[in-house]
Amino acid sequence: MSAAEPGRTVALVGNPNTGKSTLFNALTGLRQRVGNYPGVTVARKSGQCDCGDGTKVELVDLPGLYSLSASSPDEQVVIDALSGHLADDRRPDAVVVVIDATNLLRNLFLASQLSELDLPVVLVLNQADVAAEQGVKIDADLLSRRLGGVPVVLTSAWKGEGIAAVRRAIGEALRTRVRMPAVEWPPLVEEALADVAAGVAADIGRAPGRADVERLLFDSTTSVGQRLGWDAPRREAVIRAARDKVRRAGYNPLAAEPLIHYERLRRLLEGVVQGGGNRTGGSAAVDRVLLHRVFGPIVFAGIMLGMFAAVFWLAKFPMEWISGGVDWLKSVVAPTLAGLPMVQSLVTDGMIGGVGAFLAFLPQILILFLFVGILEDSGYMARAAFIMDRLFSWCGLNGKSFVPLLSGFACAIPGLLSTRTIEDPKARLATAFAVPFMSCSARFPVYALMCAAFIGPLYGPGWESVVMVGMHCVGLLFAVPTAFVLTRFVLKVKPQPFVLELPRYQMPKPRDVLWRMWQNAAEFVSRAGTVIFAITIIVWALSYFPRDPAVEQRIRAASPGAATEVVDAQVQSAYVEQSWMGRFGKAVQPIFDPCGFDWKITVGVLASFPAREVIVSTLGVTYSVGEGAEADSKHLQQVMRDAKWTEGPRIGTPIFSLAAILALMVFFALCSQCGPTVATLAQETGGWKWAAISFFYMTALAWLMAVAVYQGVSRLA
Amino acid sequence: MNFDAVLIGAIVGVAAGWLLRRWLAAARRRKEGGCAGDCGCAAKIQPKK
Numbered sequence: 001m002s003a004a005e006p007g008r009t010v011a012l013v014g015n016p017n018t019g020k021s022t023l024f025n026a027l028t029g030l031r032q033r034v035g036n037y038p039g040v041t042v043a044r045k046s047g048q049c050d051c052g053d054g055t056k057v058e059l060v061d062l063p064g065l066y067s068l069s070a071s072s073p074d075e076q077v078v079i080d081a082l083s084g085h086l087a088d089d090r091r092p093d094a095v096v097v098v099i100d101a102t103n104l105l106r107n108l109f110l111a112s113q114l115s116e117l118d119l120p121v122v123l124v125l126n127q128a129d130v131a132a133e134q135g136v137k138i139d140a141d142l143l144s145r146r147l148g149g150v151p152v153v154l155t156s157a158w159k160g161e162g163i164a165a166v167r168r169a170i171g172e173a174l175r176t177r178v179r180m181p182a183v184e185w186p187p188l189v190e191e192a193l194a195d196v197a198a199g200v201a202a203d204i205g206r207a208p209g210r211a212d213v214e215r216l217l218f219d220s221t222t223s224v225g226q227r228l229g230w231d232a233p234r235r236e237a238v239i240r241a242a243r244d245k246v247r248r249a250g251y252n253p254l255a256a257e258p259l260i261h262y263e264r265l266r267r268l269l270e271g272v273v274q275g276g277g278n279r280t281g282g283s284a285a286v287d288r289v290l291l292h293r294v295f296g297p298i299v300f301a302g303i304m305l306g307m308f309a310a311v312f313w314l315a316k317f318p319m320e321w322i323s324g325g326v327d328w329l330k331s332v333v334a335p336t337l338a339g340l341p342m343v344q345s346l347v348t349d350g351m352i353g354g355v356g357a358f359l360a361f362l363p364q365i366l367i368l369f370l371f372v373g374i375l376e377d378s379g380y381m382a383r384a385a386f387i388m389d390r391l392f393s394w395c396g397l398n399g400k401s402f403v404p405l406l407s408g409f410a411c412a413i414p415g416l417l418s419t420r421t422i423e424d425p426k427a428r429l430a431t432a433f434a435v436p437f438m439s440c441s442a443r444f445p446v447y448a449l450m451c452a453a454f455i456g457p458l459y460g461p462g463w464e465s466v467v468m469v470g471m472h473c474v475g476l477l478f479a480v481p482t483a484f485v486l487t488r489f490v491l492k493v494k495p496q497p498f499v500l501e502l503p504r505y506q507m508p509k510p511r512d513v514l515w516r517m518w519q520n521a522a523e524f525v526s527r528a529g530t531v532i533f534a535i536t537i538i539v540w541a542l543s544y545f546p547r548d549p550a551v552e553q554r555i556r557a558a559s560p561g562a563a564t565e566v567v568d569a570q571v572q573s574a575y576v577e578q579s580w581m582g583r584f585g586k587a588v589q590p591i592f593d594p595c596g597f598d599w600k601i602t603v604g605v606l607a608s609f610p611a612r613e614v615i616v617s618t619l620g621v622t623y624s625v626g627e628g629a630e631a632d633s634k635h636l637q638q639v640m641r642d643a644k645w646t647e648g649p650r651i652g653t654p655i656f657s658l659a660a661i662l663a664l665m666v667f668f669a670l671c672s673q674c675g676p677t678v679a680t681l682a683q684e685t686g687g688w689k690w691a692a693i694s695f696f697y698m699t700a701l702a703w704l705m706a707v708a709v710y711q712g713v714s715r716l717a
Numbered sequence: 718m719n720f721d722a723v724l725i726g727a728i729v730g731v732a733a734g735w736l737l738r739r740w741l742a743a744a745r746r747r748k749e750g751g752c753a754g755d756c757g758c759a760a761k762i763q764p765k766k
Binding site: 343533535679 | 721725729732733736740743744
């Protein structure tokens with residue numbers, strides 16, 4: 001068969017962290033994000049997959065789940081998708097179940113449950129290479145025969161092994177439509193299931209699906225009754241009677257399902273799996289050190305310090321090359337636009353100055369994500385989460401909060417989406433409230449600018465990484481007590497145990513690490529070329545206009561004998577001060593005066609509310625326009641180092657004192673300055689109430705802490 | 718009005734209009750149950766009511 005069948009859909013399901021997304025990427029050629037810890041995929045993603053014979057199907061990657069008993073929103077997505085209850089979706093035509101070959105018995109439980117969905121199935125035993133390394137031999141043909149001909153394929157998705165066989169197996173499953181054989185329930189349990197089915201049919205007037213009946217009988221809480229429109233009081237009576245029958249069969253009704261499935265699976269796997277033993281092996285020995293109560297946190301802090309030191313050290317020269325390139329571009333472009341002074345200023349001070357200041361941090365972003373990718377891919381990040389869990393559990397956050405909070409360090413939006421893995425809605429809300437405190441990559445250029453311009457030159461290069469680690473901890477330090485108050489006193493969240501399946505250690509895959517680095521770099525450059533570029537133009541216009549010629553005439557008339565460069569600088573400075581941006585900044589500056597911010601920093605802070613990284617380009621523009629031709633030959637960092645107060649009690653002293661730069665960094669670490677994050681919080685919490693509370697709380701906290709830091713450090717200094 | 722000012726007006730107008738259009742599109746996406754970020758992804762997970 002070679003005709004394209006665009007209407008066919010195949011779902012990819014499996015336990016968390018079995019390599020579903022890696023397999024999805026290999027089958028579709030897409031680049032869905034993968035992670036070496038559970039919970040990375042929280043929404044459905046789809047791509048086109050070739051079945052090897054020209055047949056095309058839509059492959060849907062779904063979040064990981066351990067069973068069909070949904071307890072969290074992401075698990076519900078999978079069950080809804082498989083049963084055709086997801087908006088805009090119909091039931092898939094087949095299911096590919098991805099199974100960790102090193103832990104066949106536990107992973108097959110989900111596949112065994114799927115037999116009740118009456119869908120053609122392909123079993124993919126992934127990480128077969130690791131199983132072989134552990135001495136585990138799997139007879140895939142025997143397993144397939146025992147399952148009545150269900151295709152069983154051994155793969156190593158990250159090595160690209162067995163992918164062609166999976167394609168063929170999908171095509172075969174669609175043609176032969178072989179289902180997983182249904183489990184044989186003991187007679188009394190079967191009778192109980194029939195009673196529930198009859199009860200539902202009698203009340204709603206149609207027969208329910210077998211999978212729905214099982215959920216109603218075996219799960220303590222389920223939304224199936226509500227979805228079917230089965231009346232609650234009548235439902236409870238029928239289910240109670242059916243569960244009594246299950247008890248008479250010798251089973252606890254809420255534990256019967258896994259017990260019966262596992263009995264069946266043990267019989268099924270006899271002779272299929274041979275060998276194996278200690279599956280953790282070397283990982284366990286390494287974990288004795290890395291997860292040690294004392295050494296674990298020390299190693300973690302050391303790795304973080306080393307990472308930031310390497311980021312600064314390795315990025316130093318590329319950053320200088322980019323800054324040099326920006327200056328060269330300005331010097332080349334400026335003369336060509338000499339006849340159009342306004343356009344000349346827009347292009348050199350606004351576009352090149354603003355976007356160039358932002359782009360100078362590209363090498364640091366690249367190197368940072370290279371290290372993060374290595375740590376994630378090696379399996380260390382999950383260990384870091386385990387170490388951090390001691391802190392989380394103290395503040396009452398759910399154990400599953402670690403993935404959202406960890407994701408929040410890259411960007412708050414995927415972090416907020418990851419909260420869907422948390423079952424308890426109150427714990428989910430508390431975690432969502434804590435996520436924006438994590439120091440996302442958009443804060444990085446702000447810290448990097450301050451560290452590179454002031455901390456390094458003033459205190460030595462080693463202090464740059466110390467301050468960077470410190471700034472990444474500031475958000476965490478405030479997220480923990482905030483979550484503590486929220487979980488204990490406001491939401492009253494019940495503590496829940498933390499269960500985390502630690503992935504095995506592995507050599508980072510260069511392709512995945514480099515791809516993630518490339519993705520982040522591309523996003524950074526794309527933002528520079530789109531949002532940052534557009535905002536830079538607006539900021540330039542606001543800091544350039546109005547331009548009253550009387551200002552220049554007055555200054556030139558007042559200083560007849562002064563050097564031309566001095567008068568030019570005075571004129572540029574006066575123009576910026578009387579611009580719309582200058583007037584606005586000066587009007588608002590008293591609010592930020594206790595934080596040590598002058599009007600230009602104030603303008604940068606206010607312009608950064610839609611996206612925090614905008615401050616770098618805004619400072620680039622305001623200082624370029626304000627300094628005029630002089631700034632063209634100096635990097636933004638030097639211009640900032642030279643900036644001094646021109647009025648008030650601090651006249652003549654540097655604007656960017658140690659107190660002011662620490663206050664500015666603390667303000668950015670805590671303030672809610674990201675429009676999409678606020679909108680995502682509103683979406684994920686089901687309304688604007690918590691998003692508004694989060695915005696005002698974080699902004700007020702940021703201001704208070706910036707004042708405390710500025711006043712405290714000023715007095716100490 | 719000179720050519721310089723007209724050019725500046727056009728550039729600033731296009732930039733402001735583009736930003737406005739982008740934010741409106743993101744708001745529309747959110748309303749339809751799509752991803753609330755401005756990443757442009759098509760993630761959509763709202764279950765059927």
